[in-house]
Amino acid sequence: MKKPRSERGAAAVEFALVLPILLLLVFGITEFGRAYYAQTTLSNAARDAVREMAIHNAQQNAIDRAVASASALGITAAAVAITPSDCSPPTGALPTAEAVITHDLDLIFFGEVTLTGKGTMTGNNALQHSSKRSQDLVERVMRSVFAKTSSSVTLIRLTRR
Structure with missing residues (x-):
């Protein structure tokens, strides 16, 4: 059975209308996955750094641990901030160390997004x-x-x- 002449090419037109929406959905899911991976990596690196600081009380070792933990993202020591620099407790108090790591992630559709990973631990x-x-x-x-x-x-x- 032949299609009427007036409906020829209708499937191609429908496909052309749906394709951009479908591609946007696929690329959006991919971009979200990249951003989620980067955020999880930053949070884990911050936890590793703050754990190193709380146990060994060595700020440079903690920074090195954070850089090594987030090596897939290519962060540098300048992106890692650990406070305080000395985790020795004041009298009668437990010391608390905090690590904050920032990273600029370049997304294809949404431009550059700044992500932050934080970790806190009692010393x-x-x-x-x-x-x-x-x-x-x-x-x-x-x-x-x-x-x-x-x-x-x-x-x-x-x-x-």
């Missing part, structure tokens, strides 16, 4: 205290287990690097 005294309690618990368990055996075992104290 090394709280972690050392927590680790000391865990260490004491491990030692007590090991003593109770090895006290029931006939062999003599020397307990090794767990230490942080």
Whole structure:
């Protein structure tokens, strides 16, 4: 059965009308995925940096950790801000370290977008205290287990690097 002459090319015209909308949708999903990946990478890098600062109290090491964690985005040390520069606690207070990483992401359709990753962590005294309690618990368990055996075992104290 032949189509009437008046409907010839109608499919091509409909396709031409739908194609731009379809392409915009596909590219929009791709751009959103890139932006989401970059934001997640920045947040993880900030968490890694602030963890390094809280545990080891070394700002340059924390900056290096952030740059290494977000190497896929190509961030530099200048994009990383860690406060305070020293995570030693004032008397009677727990220190808090914060890392902020900014990155300009160039999106095809939306231009340049500035993304920020943040991380905050309470400093090394709280972690050392927590680790000391865990260490004491491990030692007590090991003593109770090895006290029931006939062999003599020397307990090794767990230490942080």
